[in-house]
Amino acid sequence: MLRYLIRRLLAAAAILLVITVITFVIFFALPSDPALLACGKTCSPSRLAEIKHSLGLDQSFLTQFWEFFKGLFAGRDFGDQSVRVHCGTPCLGISFQTDTPVLSTLLGDFPADLSLGLGAAVFFLILGVGLGTLAAVRRGRAADKAAVGLALLGVSVQIYFVGLLLLYLFVDKWQILPASGYTPLTQDPGAWFQGLILPWATLVIVYLALYTRLTRSSMLEVFAEDYMRTARAKGLSAVKVVLKHGLRAAITPIITIFGMDVGSLIGGSAVITESVFGINGIGKLAVDSVQNSDLPVILGTTLFAATFVVLANVVVDVVYGLVDPRVRLA
């Protein structure tokens, strides 16, 4: 198990390195110039050159990449003229726009995505698996059709539509909930919960279909297996048959998808949800940084999101080994 884990982590590190290089390359291909944006209006060529130099943009691609890579492990110092700013390990650079270290900005926005992603994930997993199991058990009957139909409806509507509709109904019209948004859990648990109900609901409505259908089809496959017939013939209770024997075997593909969804959600992929509900998360940060050609932040958000997805995959693989006795981790 340990050897397996180490191999997977090394592979993860390799993937992250490749992602870093690709992001760097894409950025260099972009036509916009962050030095020009920083320079402002009435930018003389000499001033532009000075700013390019202070941002380190006049160095070659390889030099810039190497400086960044070194900084990840050893920290970096910025500013050759004014007060030196030290960026500690792992240094993801200093934002061209806000002059603050990227990592601290990411960590500041992270709790919002963590709350949003994990909260929604718990709900859509439980509801999705529950509805899917119900549909599988009651196959062909009204409950099955209702569950699948409902799920399909949920995935067909768009996040921004659902989100705005919920906001209109619950916040503006019926005034049941206060304005949505993120309040830190440590600051005010009540407000944290209330502010996240609608964003969670939106994500659940959209993700539910996938888990419902996946669970249903996976369970149906398992039900067709001989050992399930044996279990029923032996007289085990329906609950035990379905949950202990059926679900446990069917869960593997669900875990795979769930891992990737959670990884990407907490890494900041819920951009539209953040935007609709006014949550300042990493998704919004990523979009803004692209618009501002803020390379350090673009790199930082990409790496951050990629790290979580990759790590989530590692966790998923490990969980396989624990849950499904048929899988032997080499």
Added chain:
Amino acid sequence: MTRRRRSIALAATAVAIALGATACGGSSSTTGSGSPTKGGTLTVLDHADFDHLDPQRVYTTEGSSMDQELVRTLTGWDETGSRPRLVGDLATDTGTPSKGDTVWTFHLRKGVTWQDGTAVTAQDVKYGVERTFSPDINGGPPYASQWLVGGSSYKGPYSGKELASVQTPDASTIVFHLDQPVADFNQTTAMPGWSAVPKAHDTGSTYDTHVWSDGPYMIKSYTKNKELVLVRNTAWKQSTDPIRQQNVDEIDVKLGQDQSAIDQQIKSDAGTAQTSIMQWPIAGSDLTTISGDPSLKSRLYDIPAPGINYLAINTTRVKDLKVRQAIEDAIDKTTVRGAFGGSAYGDYASTMLSPGIGGQRKFNLYSTDPAGDLTKARALMKQAGNPRLTMSLAVENTTTEEHFADAVKTSLGRIGITVNITPIDAANYFSTVDNVKNQYDLTWVDWIADWPNASTVLPVLFDGRQIAKLPQSNQDLSYLDDPAVNAQIDKIAKMTDVKQADAAYGALDEQIMKDAAVVPLMYMKFSELAGSKVGGVIPDPILAEPSLVHAYVKS
């Protein structure tokens, strides 16, 4: 000023589709209405963070407006009357020019202190101005580097060197030596960059979040893109400050909420919305409903911007004067304004200088009917030989400007000109079109004056000699390089009498319009909404912001 902000502001105010809502006269409740109450918290809702709060780097109207609470400048504007009045802020008066307006002397008031009680000295002001020259302190206006003697080779105070053309003979006197006469230099010194920064508390490129205050409020905490909290600066004294008051205990600026959500929140006037105000204009999609709602009139602020929304005609590509004049007459400004949101957006323009800019002369050389004069346009095209022309039009890649481009295309189609539209990404629009490598026949532009004088409009937009000097940030998008115009600009710059200069600028505006280098479209208005318990808001027509210097919250 306000490059990025301009384009965002226009996209925001202009997404409104419906026409016809007249902007309400929405006057402010200025300080005339009873004495302000002390205490409480004023909430400011902004959909985006400030570009900078560092006074030498800020170049947007929101940032400059918020900086007024933290940072005092040499001169400032008293806007409590019917017109803004220039007064001394850190200085005792509006300065003394000498040697033909090339030397300006200011004496500082006694008793002005920093938030830690130490005195603000002339050396602090000198240090602040010198910071502008460092490449780490980038983004601000160019006037210091343009005008101060030795500015082109000075690299800022971090190199250990000082700028000799800024002298401080004693702790309360500062003298600026300019390399050309600038009659309205004391209006430049009202900009945030002409303020003091204490060397001991300068944190260089991170000063945005650590601004040391000599104003009525100081920074308690500032998390970028999240929240800025200002609290009373107990060291500030009302007796030394003719511009500001200190009424509320705290100013809480919340950043990052969607503008439409902010509009709805303040409109609903529930909870903290009652003591909230916005700095960015009402989103275009909400503008018509809000400005047409009589119940909101008392808390709606319509502030005219000292600026102009216009179409630049590239005179090096559209060389025939008759064709350019035909374009002036052919453009249907009613559909153009409709694209930007209708009459709530502003009045039709026929001059480059807007009302409120010193020197504005009212004239209209072309069609008096805003829908255009097609007959005259066609006649002009006939005189030009009825050419069938194709022209490129650059606009921002937003819905509003797509509609605008269509309006222009239709108008010019009527006189035989085929328009090819080039939409450019809004965030990079100005850095793209300002680059001489990217030239178009017609370019959409908006411009807000840095201070309300024609000197910040006409020279920068029409002096052709700049094109070679600033190839990446050329503002002369008509590519006009007329020796007569350039000579006139130089002549006016030497005039020491502001009234004489104003009159000459008005004449220059008309001269340029005769050349049909630009089609002025609309003068702009920005509308902001406040909660019902917010008082003392003064419309600031110089920044086109609701000024908070006298703001208070009613209990």
